[in-house]
Amino acid sequence: MYAQMVKSTGKGLVAREDMSPEDCAFQDRIDAGEKIEPRDYMPDGYRRNLIRQIGQHAHSEIVGQLPEGNWITRAPTLERKANLLAKVQDEAGHGLYLYCAAETLGVSRDEMTEMLLDGRMKYSSIFNYPTLTWADMGAVGWLVDGAAIMNQVPLQRTSYGPYARAMVRICKEESFHQRQGFHIMMAMVNGTADQKRMAQDALNRFWYPALMMFGPSDKDSVHSAQSMAWRIKVNTNDELRQKFVDETVPQAEYLGLTIPDAHLHWNDETEHYDFTEPDWDEFFDVISGNGPCNVDRLNARKTAWDDGAWVREAMMAHAEKKAARKQAAE
């Protein structure tokens, strides 16, 4: 989801017979539910996979501010503006918590930012879709943050201590995001006919991209098996997607909106909704750079990074000068 397609560098699940004694002991600790801390022994692959996963997650939080930031100055009331501003500010915080967690693995935040900007690191495909109307702020909070919560709650139990702790903080803050989105949707569907149409249109555009957030089906993914053995992934993508659909359909019914899926129906046998999978060709296209907003999003990040360089440099220089002066006076 926020880390949709973490390509591991290994060759899939390593069997115990093929593990070194250190790696075996490490796996035992994970199987016993122990948390791994920054200075503990960890296999190289574990470290590398986590850097990718947490980095991707952090970048998603930061890039994810852009589609919503787009509407802050045009919010319909001062109250909605304050709500949205607080939500977007939280996302900045989430990005920072996660960068810090990744930094404990020996990569710096600036390095990760540079990897995002030159395309070596990714962010969630969802943020490459445009936010065209105010109703999209409702749909994003309700569906996108809703899907994010679904993925983040189990990650509070992930094996890497700093990541799990960041997730605890994030989950505490996240539920306000979804509720403020749903609140916007409630206002829209109870408004004029045009407002209700806008709400339906926002749902139509965000439904499948939201389903894509959980990543492709991992039935045959070797990477997924290794990540689950290491407990840096707790549920399969399909499990979480199903859970999301099951929880969201009644919410749409409450709003009087129609999920844009003619095949959606309750299955008495499985006790889950059957639904249409998103278009995976579109997903791969978006994730590889060809979504409607990929270029805009990366340009915005690049501009912020480049234009801010002199500020970062000047602040550092000023602090060093002050420190030197203070030392000379002592």
Next chain:
Amino acid sequence: MSVKEWPLWEVFIRGQHGMSHRHVGSLHAVDAKHAIKNARDVYTRRNEGVSIWVVEAAHIAASSPSEKGPMYDPARDKVYRHPTFYDIPDDVGKM
């Protein structure tokens, strides 16, 4: 061009209810004043604290995970450091 990265600071926050400062995370800042300002924005958006400590991460000395055995095992067999080690008859009353 790569600009020199701002140093990393660890952040400790004391909550409302008389607890000690607790480690909450880290952040980047140019100096202590800047770190406290950033910590206020990043870690106290919901009244999480009434006091902030920051310390540059490079200045923290930490015990090593490989010393776990010699460091903590000696405390393991000293059960007499716990109140439950001492059997006091019920007749004595609450103690």
